Amino acid sequence: MLTSLDLLVIAFMAITALSLLAALLMFLIRNKTVRRVSLYIVSALALYLAAMGFYIALYGFVGQALIALLAGAAAIGAVVLDIIGAKKGLDRLSLASRICAAAALVIGFINAIS
Amino acid sequence: MTDSRKSKLSFEILGDLAVSLAAAVCLFCLLVFLALHIADSFVYSQNIEMTDIDLDYMTSRIFSLGAIISVLVFVMLFLFLLGQRLSYIPKIAKGIEALHSGEEHTVPVEGNDELGDLARSINYLSETQKRVRAEEAALQSEKEELIRSLSHDIRTPLTSIMSYSELLTSGDLPEAERRNYLELIRKKSLQIKELTDILLDGGARKLERFDDARLLFCQLVDEFESSLEDDFSIEAKVTLSPFAGNFDVRELQRVFDNLSSNIRKYADRQSSVAISLSLAEGKLTLSQENRIRADIEKSESYGIGLKSIKRIAGLYGGSACVEEEHGIFRITVVFTDFS
Structure with a gap:
């Protein structure tokens, strides 16, 4: 029978693995559909981690709460940039959105862990 | 422009393997380290x-x-x-299929490995196939044009032979006139023979050197005049100084025959026909002008004679310009490359 620690560790490992895989696919794969789906997964995870970090830091750690907010905003910004880039056909915006999403994920992850 | 940094597909796949392995190892280290840290924190907090x-x-x-x-x-x-690398193969296969069925298709060139080289080769083959087809079509069209043009040009002396034969069989003619017509029939028969020789030789030229080509052109103008003088009033003006050149007599005869044939078919018999020849600045210019008959019906062969004249002028580096204005037909043929 799985204890709460087991569930915690499994959940943590799954989120970490999924984040890394999605982030790598976002940069290594040329297929636009796969890239887009990976970006949305990374942004969703970054947003989740930012929310978790904000909730944890809410009572007492203002700096961390602000960082969490920043990470969340970056995740949303990444999705917006990607949509605009796709509509206007600008590859640079697409690259910027991917970098933004990856940064949001890393910042949110480190913020939540610490 | 070619990129000298060629890569091998096997090395690229090995590279992908190495990246995947490195990512997996990093992830393992990260997961174990952080999970142990989380477990310790959880145990301590509880x-x-x-x-x-x-x-x-x-x-x-x-x-x-x-x-x-x-x-x-x-x-x-x-x-x-790996799937990303291998997904290129169906694109290449599509290009090969298109090549096989003769369709035009360009394979997008991706990467600098064996697959990229294969895509480039297929594109090159496709381009070559397209070029060869175009050349074949052009050759076929040229062949058909030659046959059409020669057939049209053969008809002119044949028509003359038929006319002279009818005259010979029609009634009593003086002996001198009879001999004259027989001589003309013989000349026109030789002309037909030469034209069929051109047809069989595939249009090969027979250029001859003339030290004084003025005499040749004067003779051609005389023959032109005599072929038409019974039905038309001819005004010939030849202002040529002696000059040397290389000419194919058959080609020049075809030019004059086509001019006379068009005059017979389309010129107004009530007006005179003008023909002039001049030489200036290395350019030999032949001009012919006549009034067009009001009641002409353009037949299937309309334009074939003029096309033949243009083609022959082109062989001498020149051109033929045709103008039809206010009922007047004017053609100017220029020969420039005959030395």
């Missing part, structure tokens, strides 16, 4: 007392779970990267 056996068990489970997840990530990442 005031849970753990024996050494419990700790070892927890550590081994974290290691196992970390390994399983890392292996899964490695497999998925490597499959994605």
Whole structure:
């Protein structure tokens, strides 16, 4: 029978693995559909981690709460940039959105862990 | 422009394998390190007392779970990267299929490995096939044009032979006139023979050197005049100084025959026909002008004679310009390359 620690560790490992895989696919794969789906997964995870970090830091750690907010905003910004880039056909915006999403994920992850 | 940095497909796949392996190893280390840290924090915060056996068990489970997840990530990442490389193959196969069926198709060139080289080769073959087809079509069209043009040009002397034969069989003619017509029939027969020789030789030219080509052109103008003088009033003006040149007599005869044939078919018999020849600045210019009959019906062969004249003028580096204005037909043929 799985204890709460087991569930915690499994959940943590799954989120970490999924984040890394999605982030790598976002940069290594040329297929636009796969890239887009990976970006949305990374942004969703970054947003989740930012929310978790904000909730944890809410009572007492203002700096961390602000960082969490920043990470969340970056995740949303990444999705917006990607949509605009796709509509206007600008590859640079697409690259910027991917970098933004990856940064949001890393910042949110480190913020939540610490 | 070619990129000298060629890569091998096998090395690229090995590279993908290395990236996937590195990512999996990093992930394993990260997962194990952080999971142990989280487990320690959890145990400490919950005031849970753990024996050494419990700790070892927890550590081994974290290691196992970390390994399983890392292996899964490695497999998925490597499959994605390999699939990306191999997805190029159907694009190449489509190009080969198009090449086989003769359709125009360009394979997008991706990368600088064997597959990229294959795509480039297929595109090159496709371009070559397209060019060869175009050349074949052009040759076929040229052949058909030659046959059409020669057939049209053969008709003119044949018509003359028929006319002269009818005259010979019609009634009593003076002996001198009879001999004259027979001589004309003989000349026109020789002309037909030469034209059929051109047809059989595939249009090969027979250029001859003339030290004084003025005499040749004067003779051609005289023959032109005599072929038409019964039905038309001819005004010939030849202002040529002696000059040397290389000419194919058959080609020049065809030019004059086509001019006379068009005059017979389309010129107004009530007006005079003008023909002039001049030489200036190395350019030999032949001009012919006549009034067009009001009641002409353009037949299927309309334009073939003029096309033949233009083609022959082109062989001498020149051109033929045709103008039809206010009922007047004017053609100017220029020969420039005959030395």
